[in-house]
Amino acid sequence: MKMIKAVIRPEKEFDVVGGLEKEGFNSLTKLDVLGRGRQKGVRVGGAVYDELAKLLIYIVVEDKDASRVVETIKKHAHTGNFGDGKIFISDVREAYTIRTGKNRL
Amino acid sequence: MAVVRPGKARETMEALARMGCPASTSFRVFGRGRQKGLRYASAEIGAQEITVRYLPKKMILCVVPDRHWRATVQTIIRVNQSGQFGDGKVFVSDIRETCRIRTGETQDAALR
Numbered sequence: 001m002k003m004i005k006a007v008i009r010p011e012k013e014f015d016v017v018g019g020l021e022k023e024g025f026n027s028l029t030k031l032d033v034l035g036r037g038r039q040k041g042v043r044v045g046g047a048v049y050d051e052l053a054k055l056l057i058y059i060v061v062e063d064k065d066a067s068r069v070v071e072t073i074k075k076h077a078h079t080g081n082f083g084d085g086k087i088f089i090s091d092v093r094e095a096y097t098i099r100t101g102k103n104r105l
Numbered sequence: 106m107a108v109v110r111p112g113k114a115r116e117t118m119e120a121l122a123r124m125g126c127p128a129s130t131s132f133r134v135f136g137r138g139r140q141k142g143l144r145y146a147s148a149e150i151g152a153q154e155i156t157v158r159y160l161p162k163k164m165i166l167c168v169v170p171d172r173h174w175r176a177t178v179q180t181i182i183r184v185n186q187s188g189q190f191g192d193g194k195v196f197v198s199d200i201r202e203t204c205r206i207r208t209g210e211t212q213d214a215a216l217r
Contacts, residue, residue, distance in 0.1 A: 003196065021141070029108055029136035029164065058136075060196055091198055096178055098109070098185045098192035105194075 001092040001105065002066040003058060007035060007085040008077040010055045015076040020059070023072050029058040039082050054085060060092055060105065107165045108136060109185045109193040114163035120184045121167060126177060128216070129167040135159040140190055160191060168200055170213045 008016055010032070017028065034051040041050045061069055070087055078084055095105050109117055111133065118129055136159060143157040169177050178195050185192055205215040 001196075003198065026141045027136075027138045029134050029162065030159065031132070031134045031164075058134075060194070092196050093199060094178070094195075094197040096182060096195040096197075098107075098182050098195060099188060099190060101182050101186060 001060055001095055002063055003060045003090050003092045004066060004069050004073070005088045005090070006057045006059075006073050006077070007033070007054045007087075008057065008073070009079070009083065009085060010053055012077045012079075013055055016057070016073055019072045019076040020069065023068060025059060025061065025065070025069055025072075027059065031056045031058075037083065037086070042083070052083060060095055062105065106198065107167070107181050107185075107193060107195045108134065108162050109165060109181070110187075110191065111161050111163045113185050114165060117165060117181055117184045120180050121177065124176060124180050126167060126169050126173065129165055131163055131165045134162050134164045136162050138191065138194075143191075162193060168203060168216060170216055 006016075013030070020026075020028070033054050033056045035054050036051050041048060041052060043049075057073075059069055066089060070089065073087055094103055096103055097105075107117070114131055118131065121127070121129060142159055144154055146154050165181075167177060174197055178197065181195050202211065203213075203215040204211050
């Protein structure tokens, strides 16, 4: 299994979640975060914003679905400007559903 | 890494501490599972269906030595299992390195 962590623009949440829903991925966990990238925040005139509001999304899927989820997020979170965010993928060894205690997604 | 009901987080962390894993990090998150949130009909406002897109949950991160992971998962499941949808998930993944910042200890020594 793979865990996909995506840092996206908060205003793109509906697009991304809607897109994932259409592909059949309903489950996710989300979290408001602050962050910055290689541009070290933004500078607007004299004002410097060190950290920008982002939305962090966690999704865990089977290995074979990982690339489809990443493509969907990429398509819907993309604006072409700095600050579109990043997607990180890591391995998950096991997943348990607490309700049933079973070892599956 | 576990996503559990917010009201169960304290109990979970106490149970983890009792089994010898006192260190954990937790934070509030919002999430939904295969049921896409919550959908129910309320008698008070007629037959109209109410949809809750995301439910508040608590995420608990807990790093344990390899030999303890099964017991940790069992503890989390035991404390949080109510049999209803929304009990949450437990994910297990490998941590490549650990370092205690205060002393610079690494790997299992950093977890002790």
